[in-house]
Amino acid sequence: MSLVKMVIQSYENEKFTAKGSASYTVFLNPESFSHTYSVSYATTEVQGQNGQTAKFKSIGDEQVSFDLQLDGTGAIEGQVIDVDKEIKTLRNVVLDYQGKLHSPFYVQLSWGKLLFNCHLTKFDISYTLFKPDGSPLRAKVSMTFVGFTDAATLAKKADNQSSDLTHHHYVKAGDTLPLLCHRIYGKPDYYIQVARRNDLINFRHLKPGSKLVFPPLV
Structure with missing residues (x-):
């Protein structure tokens, strides 16, 4: 390693x-x-x-x-x-x-x-x-x-119902970017924006253990 x-x-x-x-x-x-x-x-x-x-x-x-x-x-x-x-x-x-x-x-x-x-x-x-x-x-x-x-963001965190916050995820075997976007945002449509945010060249092959940032939706 x-x-x-x-x-x-x-x-x-x-x-x-x-x-x-x-x-x-x-x-x-x-x-x-x-x-x-x-x-x-x-x-x-x-x-x-x-x-x-x-x-x-x-x-x-x-x-x-x-x-x-x-x-x-x-x-x-x-x-x-x-x-x-x-x-x-x-x-x-x-x-x-x-x-x-x-x-x-x-x-x-x-x-x-x-x-x-x-x-x-x-x-x-x-x-x-x-x-x-x-x-x-x-x-x-x-x-x-x-x-x-x-x-x-502090105000949103005080409201435990708020979901539009930055999320961090460590990739596991079997994870795909569309699937993770669906889990976090409710639909897979934002995988291209997430790939750009994380400087991913080949988003179809995520490396297990790597860290991804999912920014809040604007």
Whole structure:
């Protein structure tokens, strides 16, 4: 089985339908990552009773955190990279201000079963080895991303009856694109649009284990 590396893809809109001009494929996959969920409760004190009453308030933001290791010594698989250049490329995807958007890019993390739409909230660099001229040879980049969902989708998710949301599906043996479209949209007519969304060249032969995105109907 070939190695699949994490990809960090920029997007220019909050619905994650317009890819940005920048993406980053990691030098080394993270050794681990944390995926944090939270729930918020409002507490009220009742006079004459000990303790507080907690009532559900909201589902909190998801967070994903991990470290990326950059090594420019050539010790890893003989690959020699410019650590400074790698960091600048990564910054452009996740951190740098984009004048067209008036903010950094929206970001999608994709690795294995992880598909996470988000914004960067933390970017911390630790340099650990240098050339004689002071240029970095090794660095660790620690990043934290908070999940992002546009307001309209949040409203739909609050209504459990809503079906026009983005769906993700891992292909199983026997799956066909028209069949999956019928299952998700109620009819198979949208298989061409789904094939384009997923950059499929031969949609008649889906690879088991591959990930497909079924966008919401407009």
